[in-house]
Amino acid sequence: MSPITAPRQMNTARNYEELCLKAVEKILTLVHKAIQTQGRCTIVLSGGSTPAGVYSLMASPDYIDQFDWKNIHFFLGDERWVPMDNPRSNCKMITDSLFSKLGPRSYHFHPIKTNTHDVAASASLYEKELIHFFALKPNGFPRFDLVLLGLGQDGHTASLIPGHSAINESKHLAVGVEAEGYAEKRVTLTLPVLNQAHAVFFLVSGLDKAQVLQKIMAGRNSFPAGKVNPQHGEVTWFLDQQAASLLGLNDEK
Numbered sequence: 001m002s003p004i005t006a007p008r009q010m011n012t013a014r015n016y017e018e019l020c021l022k023a024v025e026k027i028l029t030l031v032h033k034a035i036q037t038q039g040r041c042t043i044v045l046s047g048g049s050t051p052a053g054v055y056s057l058m059a060s061p062d063y064i065d066q067f068d069w070k071n072i073h074f075f076l077g078d079e080r081w082v083p084m085d086n087p088r089s090n091c092k093m094i095t096d097s098l099f100s101k102l103g104p105r106s107y108h109f110h111p112i113k114t115n116t117h118d119v120a121a122s123a124s125l126y127e128k129e130l131i132h133f134f135a136l137k138p139n140g141f142p143r144f145d146l147v148l149l150g151l152g153q154d155g156h157t158a159s160l161i162p163g164h165s166a167i168n169e170s171k172h173l174a175v176g177v178e179a180e181g182y183a184e185k186r187v188t189l190t191l192p193v194l195n196q197a198h199a200v201f202f203l204v205s206g207l208d209k210a211q212v213l214q215k216i217m218a219g220r221n222s223f224p225a226g227k228v229n230p231q232h233g234e235v236t237w238f239l240d241q242q243a244a245s246l247l248g249l250n251d252e253k
Helices: 016-038 049-058 090-097 119-133 207-217
Strands: 008-013 041-045 072-076 078-080 108-110 146-149 174-177 186-189 199-204 234-240
Touching (some): 016 041, 049 199, 119 174
Parallel strands (some): 199 234
Antiparallel strands (some): 078 186
């Protein structure tokens, strides 16, 4: 595989709190621009502990009224196939950290529904919702304004897991995933969807991510996260000092 070719920016922070602040500022700028130019903004949200702090900051007193919530449509990059109120659910985490704090403000959230008879049905249902929302033609893919992603220690992102056939999916927008070592079945957006995005923000914190991040930055695109290469967009990596410790980077804007 060739190295990452999409424009890539590195945005390092001294600590996790600063990472969240930098990410929210960039998200806010992107949201304003998208709404000004097209009347709405579409954002794919990620699960995981690192994004949770970003969502909480978005809904904090300093930022909550700066976002035009009614014109933002939120989607999920992946979901564990568990009830939506399960503590392991990305939907629950995002609701707790973000949506539950918006009060009477209207917003649009398009979760991955897991109250189906199997994980494939959940993936199919989500795919149909995306086709309808974006008015896609046959074989078309949506173009999200922003996709937020995390990074696993094994190099996975969303629920695109190393060695799983989902990495090679080229037709479907969403697929079910079941993999050894992962407790729950999952639904994930596919690489062609991620690679149509206008912008991708990776949110990565912690020393346990440093080694895999170093390999990805060196062009080791065998990792699913290294395959995120938007065709007409750019990738920004938001890293705290620990995650970036093996990259030889200085703090930068």
